[in-house]
Amino acid sequence: MTFTLPDLPYAYDALLPHMSKETLEYHHDKHHKAYVDTGNKLLAGTDLEGKSVEEVVKAAFGKNQPLFNNAGQHYNHLHFWQWMKPNGGGAVPGALEKKIIADLGSVDKFKEDFIQAGVGQFGSGWAWLAVKNGKLEIMKTPNGENPLVHGAKPILGVDVWEHSYYIDYRNRRADYLKAFIDNLVNWEHVEKLFNEA
Ligand SMILES: [Fe+2]
Numbered sequence: 028m029t030f031t032l033p034d035l036p037y038a039y040d041a042l043l044p045h046m047s048k049e050t051l052e053y054h055h056d057k058h059h060k061a062y063v064d065t066g067n068k069l070l071a072g073t074d075l076e077g078k079s080v081e082e083v084v085k086a087a088f089g090k091n092q093p094l095f096n097n098a099g100q101h102y103n104h105l106h107f108w109q110w111m112k113p114n115g116g117g118a119v120p121g122a123l124e125k126k127i128i129a130d131l132g133s134v135d136k137f138k139e140d141f142i143q144a145g146v147g148q149f150g151s152g153w154a155w156l157a158v159k160n161g162k163l164e165i166m167k168t169p170n171g172e173n174p175l176v177h178g179a180k181p182i183l184g185v186d187v188w189e190h191s192y193y194i195d196y197r198n199r200r201a202d203y204l205k206a207f208i209d210n211l212v213n214w215e216h217v218e219k220l221f222n223e224a
Contacts, residue, residue: 029067029070029076030062030063030066030067030070030080030098030101031063032055032059032060032063033105033108035051035055035108036108036109036112037111037112037113039051039052039055041113042111042113042211045195045206045207045210045211046111046195046206046211047194047195049194050191050192050194050195053190053194054104054186054190054191055104055108058104058188058190059100059101059104062097062098062100062101062104062171063097063101065093065097066083066094066097066098066100066101069091069093069094069097070083070094070098073091073094075087075094080098080101080102080105081102081175083098084098084099084102084173084175084176085175085176087099088172088176089176095171096170096171097171098171099170099171099172099173099176100171102173102175103153103171103173103184103186104186106181106184106216106220107184107185107186109213109216110183110184110185110211110212110213110216110217111207111211111212111213112211112212112213112215112216114210115210115211115212115213115214116208116209116210116211116212116214117214118214119134119214120214120215120217120218122218122221122222123214123217123218123221126163126221127163130162130163130164131163131165137156137165138208140165141154141156141165141183141185141204141208142154142201142204142205142208144165144166144167145167145185145187145200145201145204146200146201146204147167148167148168148169148187149169150169150170151169151170151187151188151189152167152168152169152170152172152187152188153167153168153172153173153184153185153186153187154166154167154184154185154187154204155167155168155173155174155179155181155183155184155185156181156182156183156184156217157174157179157180157181157182158179158180158182158221158224159174159177159178159179159180160178163182164179166179180220180223180224181220182217182220182221182224183212183217183220185204185207185208187200187204191203
């Protein structure tokens with residue numbers, strides 16, 4: 028199996044006013060496409076060809092940095108498009124809400140700490156809500172890294188590379204993260220991953 032670029036699960040202008048058409052065109056059509064194309068070039072002829080993206084990410088970590096960077100970013104963006112939806116945000120589904128309260132204090136505390144993880148990630152990277160050893164954890168990672176390579180399963184992630192927000196928010200990363208959590212998160216997709224974790 029080689030990597031393929033999926034279509035966005037909504038129209039390019041569907042996330043307005045929180046994320047613009049221009050941002051999604053560049054982010055999906057240029058940035059994600061480049062990870063797919065470069066990843067496929069680096070995969071060709073290796074013994075990882077034919078493996079799932081998750082397997083490639085884990086196997087390449089610490090061993091083949093260029094392949095890891097592109098495979099990691101492919102995995103991260105595959106989910107990132109699905110972690111958003113038009114008119115997103117709102118109430119956290121019941122079972123997941125209970126787990127957030129049990130492991131992270133409260134939904135408000137989770138939102139605050141998740142935003143803080145994104146703000147506190149120096150340079151490019153991601154902030155995450157992940158399941159590790161049966162418990163929810165907030166994590167942050169640099170560049171294309173993700174919780175998969177730290178023994179955890181990501182159920183929500185937000186891209187804090189500048190390409191994700193600079194057109195719409197300039198340097199105001201915290202405002203982008205607040206808009207993401209309040210207005211964009213597709214909690215049904217998060218719940219689905221939580222149930223599978
Ligand atoms: Fe990105």
